[in-house]
Amino acid sequence: MTAPTTIRALTVAPLDIPLHEPFGIASGTQEVAHNLLVAVELTDGTRGYGEAAPFPAFNGETQDMAYAAILAARSLVEGADVREWRRIALALPTLSSMTGSARCAIETALLDALTRRARLPLWAFFGGVATRIETDVTVPIGSIAAAARAAQAIVARGVTTIKIKIGAGDPDATTIHTMEHDLARIVAIRDIAPAARLILDGNCSYTASNALRLLDMLSVHGIVPALFEQPVAKDDEEGLRRLTATRRVPIAADESVASAVDAARLAQSAAVDVLNIKLMKCGIVEALDIAAIARTAGLHLMIGGMVESLLAMTVSACFAAGQGSFRFVDLDTPLFLAENPFDGGMTYHDGTIDLTQIEAGHGVTPRSPAL
Template sequence: MTAPTTIRALTVAPLDIPLHEPFGIASGAQEVARNLLVAVELTDGTRGYGEAAPFPAFNGETQDMAHAAILAARSLVEGADVREWRRIALALPALPGMTGSARCAIETAILDALTRRARLPLWAFFGGVATRIETDVTVTTGGIAAAARAAQAIVARGVTTIKIKIGAGDPDATTIRTMEHDLARIVAIRDVAPTARLILDGNCGYTAPDALRLLDMLGVHGIVPALFEQPVAKDDEEGLRRLTATRRVPVAADESVASATDAARLARNAAVDVLNIKLMKCGIVEALDIAAIARTAGLHLMIGGMVESLLAMTVSACFAAGQGGFRFVDLDTPLFLAENPFDGGMTYHGGTIDLTLIEAGHGVTPRSPAL
């Protein structure tokens, strides 16, 4: 006899959401969030939803790659018991072509179905430490005047931490011109938001010497960032370690930490102060391992995401709030989307993310039956 917790079906559909304006980082920009919606259905009719949000400019992963990986997982997922969520998750990486965002979407849908059926909020499943967290809001790459306007709008929302994407100068420009452009943008943001905490996100756009020079230039203007996230290339661990050793500013790994193995190596080599966990990089189970390694090693935690809708961002908020201890929170991309195809989930109140309205699972459901 089939148990009511058996997964009857795994389905996937495109989830294309336009942005108000391109979301730019040092390695490229995205005008449309080309994501995927995953659903699992149990034999008792319970449905759970997950989202894959590949971001080609971040790690080269595309919607087509994630779609193929999710379809390849059907034989593993369908017929399994949703209560065996960790066993299923641990088997996913061995499947051909499996990607981080596909793992995240499948694991999310499974855990959503499990906790919806149990009438347990996902924030409680992850530990129940808190139901509210404070997020930053990002100023993406672009011009100086645009950066100032974006910062003014962020402050008007009541947000107290601003994250600034840097390192994306003109492809034909010299490094010095790129640094001068970044400096001018940061100063313009500081001038309109003098009390805001500033986070710099290089997205691999700098070398260690140039990052140190930028910090020197900022120092002349009395600006000390609260964090410098991934200033150097993904594989430049020596550059990360060099910056961290100066103790000038806390340094975070993002692109450099996509697995528990990465986290353990960075911790062992004292390469960074902070690990940025993004569920889209590796899935939920791997992210739990990364968080455990960070805590054991005395590293600080950051939660972030790709260009994600309310669904995936709510899951990350539940992950961080439920476990607690996340010093840096960067869960703002739903604010950049021109449409919200979902009901439920987290709510924004200025810079506060509130999870108290979630009664079971992540609480997000698609408005359209086609999704």
């Protein structure tokens, strides 16, 4: 007899959502979130949903790559018992085509089905430490004027932490002077939001020497960032270590930490102060391992994401709030999307993410039956 928790089907569909305006980081720009919606259905009819949000400008992963990986995982998922979600998750990396966002989507759908069936909110599954967390809002790459407009809108929302993407130069200039342009944008944002906590995100665009020069230039203006995220190239561990050793500002690894092995190496070498966990980089099981390594090593935690909809962001919010101890929260990309194809999930109140209304699973359901 088939158990009611047996997984009957794993399905995947494109989830293409336009942005209000291009979302630019140092390595590229995205105008449409080319994501995927994954669903698992149990034999008792329970459905769980997950999202894959590949971001080619971040790590080269595409929608097609994630789609192929999810289809390849059907043989591991269908017919299995959802109560064995961790065993299934640990088997996913054995597939040669598997990607980070595909792992995240499948693991999310499994956990959503499991916790919906149990009538357990996902934030409680992860530990139940909190149901509200404060997030920053990002100013993407762009002109000085665009940065000022974005800062004004962020302040109007009541948000107190602003994350600033840097490293791509002035798109309106004939000759690009990246550092001077970044300085001008940061100063313009500070002038509009003098009380805000500022986070810089280099997305691998600086050298260690230039990052120190930028910090020197900012200090002349009385600006000390609360965090400098991934200032140097992904593989420049020595550059990270050099910056961290100065104790000028906390240094975070993002692109440099995509696995528990990465986290352990960075912790062992004292290369950074903070690890940025993104579920899309490695899935939930691996992210739990990264969080455990960080806590053991005395490193601070940050939660972030790719260009994700309400579904994936809600899962990350549950992950961070449920466990607690995340000092930096960067879960704002639903605010950049022109459409929301879902009901339920987290809500934004000024800079606060609220999970209290979620009764089971992550609480997010597609509005369209086509999804």
